Amino acid sequence: MVITSSAEVQESNYDKESQIKAFDDTRTGVKGLIDNGITKIPKIFVHDKRSDVSSDSDQSAAVPLIDFEGIDEDRSQRAKVVEGVRDACAEWGFFQVVNHGIPVSVLEEMIRGVARFHEQESEVKKEWYSRDYTRKVLYNSNFDLYQAPAANWRDTLSCVMAPRQPNPQDLPDVCRDIIIDYSNKVMVLAQRLFELLSEALGLDPNYLKDIHCAEGLFFLGHYYPACPEPDLTFGTSSHSDSSFLTVLLQDQIGGLQVLHENQWIDLNPIPGALVINLGDMLQLISNDRFISVQHRVLAKTVGPRISVACFIRQHLPPENASRLYGPIKELLSEESPAIYRETTVKDLVTHYYAKGLDGISALEHFKL
Numbered sequence: 001m002v003i004t005s006s007a008e009v010q011e012s013n014y015d016k017e018s019q020i021k022a023f024d025d026t027r028t029g030v031k032g033l034i035d036n037g038i039t040k041i042p043k044i045f046v047h048d049k050r051s052d053v054s055s056d057s058d059q060s061a062a063v064p065l066i067d068f069e070g071i072d073e074d075r076s077q078r079a080k081v082v083e084g085v086r087d088a089c090a091e092w093g094f095f096q097v098v099n100h101g102i103p104v105s106v107l108e109e110m111i112r113g114v115a116r117f118h119e120q121e122s123e124v125k126k127e128w129y130s131r132d133y134t135r136k137v138l139y140n141s142n143f144d145l146y147q148a149p150a151a152n153w154r155d156t157l158s159c160v161m162a163p164r165q166p167n168p169q170d171l172p173d174v175c176r177d178i179i180i181d182y183s184n185k186v187m188v189l190a191q192r193l194f195e196l197l198s199e200a201l202g203l204d205p206n207y208l209k210d211i212h213c214a215e216g217l218f219f220l221g222h223y224y225p226a227c228p229e230p231d232l233t234f235g236t237s238s239h240s241d242s243s244f245l246t247v248l249l250q251d252q253i254g255g256l257q258v259l260h261e262n263q264w265i266d267l268n269p270i271p272g273a274l275v276i277n278l279g280d281m282l283q284l285i286s287n288d289r290f291i292s293v294q295h296r297v298l299a300k301t302v303g304p305r306i307s308v309a310c311f312i313r314q315h316l317p318p319e320n321a322s323r324l325y326g327p328i329k330e331l332l333s334e335e336s337p338a339i340y341r342e343t344t345v346k347d348l349v350t351h352y353y354a355k356g357l358d359g360i361s362a363l364e365h366f367k368l
Contacts, residue, residue, distance in 0.1 A: 019044045020145055027129040028122045029141035029155035031304075034225045035122070045233045047150045063258055063267050063275075064088040068192075069099040086200035093293035094258050094277045096270055101192075102185045104272045110182045111251050113175030114221035114306050117157050120174060128157070128172065133353070136160045137170055144356030153233050153299045154224045162187055162217035163314070175221075183217055186247050186310045190214050193245060193276060193312075201289060203330060212323065213244045213282070216314035216345075224255070226303035235297035235305065238359045242352040243279030243311035250275065253305040259294040267295075280363050281313060281348060284340045287327035294359070314345050340366045 023044060026032050033042065066084045070077040088095035117125070117139070128139040141155045142148065159171065161183040171179055194208040201207075208214065224235040235255055250256060256267040256275070267275060283292040297305070326342035343366050352362045 014043060016044060020151070023141075023151075024131075024145060027126040029118075029129075029139075029223075030153055031118055031155055031223065031225050032122060039228050041153070041227065041229045041233055045151045045153060047233055047237065061260060061263070061265050063092060063260075063265060064095040065270065065273070066095050066097050067099050068097055068101070071192075071196075082196055082199045085196045089197065089200060089278055089290040091291075092258065092260055093283075093291040094267065094275065094295070096267070096273045096275050098270070098273050100189055100274055102182070102189060102274070106178070106182055106185060107249055107272065107274075109178045110249060110308055111306050113178040113182075114157065114223060114308060115304070116174040117172050117221060118155055118223035118304070118306075133158075136166045137172070143353065147354065147356035148237070149356075149358060150233070150237070152236050152297075153227050153230075154222050154235050154297075156223070157219075157221035159183075159219040159221075160217075161219045161310075163215045179219060179221075182249075182308070183219055183310065187214075187217055189247060189274075190217070190245070190310075190312045193247075197245070197282070197290070201286060201328070201331065203328070207328075208244075211285075211325070212314075213285075214312060216312065218243075218311040218313065220309040220311070222305075222307045222309065224297065224299070224303055224305040224307075226301055227299040228301070230299035230301055233299050235299045238294045238296045240292045240294055240361055240363075241277060241279035241309075241311060242281065242349050242362060243313040244281045244285075245279055245312050246275075246277050247310040247312065248275035248277065248307060249310075250307040251305060253300065253302060255298040255300055255305055256307075257296050257298065259296075264296075279311065279313065280352075280361065281325060281345065284343070284348075284363060284366060285325050285328050287331050287336065287339050289331060292361070292363070294361075313349075338368060341368050 066081060071081050130138040131140055137159045139157045142151045145151055159179060168176055191214055194214045195205040198205050198207040250269050252269045254269055257264040258267050278290050278292050280292045282290055322344060324342045324344060327338040327340055332338055348362060351365050
């Protein structure tokens with residue numbers, strides 16, 4: 001079945017559902033389109049009024065950069081970092097971190113590992129293609145392909161790495177060792193991040209760990225091929241994350257933008273740095289003390305852009321089946337009553353997946 005390009009179809013005879021199915025049935029993702037030499041993007045990737053949306057960024061502001069050097073040895077340095085984390089989480093929902101404890105060599109190999117997976121022969125890669133999210137390891141293009149208003153220009157390898165790590169043989173052999181190594185190191189970093197976040201909220205350093213915020217890791221290895229018509233689509237459309245927090249590793253191509261005070265801000269890559277952003281679950285339990293903000297990835301004529309997002313949250317039952325999370329009682333008062341009802345991670349993620357990346361916060365569904 002032929003997938004129709006943006007230049008070859010009129011709205012009157014465009015059958016979106018059949019076009020989506022035709023694309024999905026190739027099991028080769030966006031990279032398969034590029035490998036076939038397309039010069040016009042299929043209409044399922046065209047975002048309405050995308051040409052009216054400016055890709056320009058406000059250059060007068062920058063996402064905070066925080067240096068973790070010495071935070072375990074120097075009490076004054078730790079207090080300074082906690083203050084920086086508090087300000088970043090309250091005002092931006094994002095920050096970049098250096099001296100985070102993961103060697104640059106591991107970061108670079110993780111990027112290469114994701115590239116190796118996505119650049120395998122199509123017939124090998126097809127074996128991993130699935131939309132069955134009860135599987136611990138799978139690959140596809142656009143988790144919300146059938147729900148979203150338009151598809152995004154990226155393919156993704158997804159792996160549930162914690163709390164129950166898959167058997168090594170269940171991971172793709174071209175990136176198995178580095179996924180395990182990197183995920184283990186991110187989990188150590190996450191423990192440190194939740195200590196700092198707890199302190200930034202005025203709580204005991206172990207508070208967020210003790211309520212199990214740090215026990216899950218959902219690994220997403222994104223691959224954004226070069227796009228022949230980047231002004232018609234997005235790498236990832238505007239969204240917030242469903243996690244407690246996300247640890248993002250990105251290559252040096254750029255394209256990530258953060259919405260800050262109604263302006264899009266470029267989050268320019270810094271060699272050796274990791275991007276930390278808060279997810280919807282942390283905004284919920286912090287009762288809006290900290291924010292989960294909209295962000296997006298622009299499509300580009302250069303590529304591939306490669307990134308690895310580690311969502312720190314439970315992903316599959318039984319871990320997330322019944323544990324309730326609501327605004328932390330220590331943060332509530334008559335002046336600051338609860339904004340959200342209690343929910344489970346399972347319910348929030350189910351709602352998030354059902355609605356897709358539609359630019360509307362999943363938290364709206366959970367407001368009192």
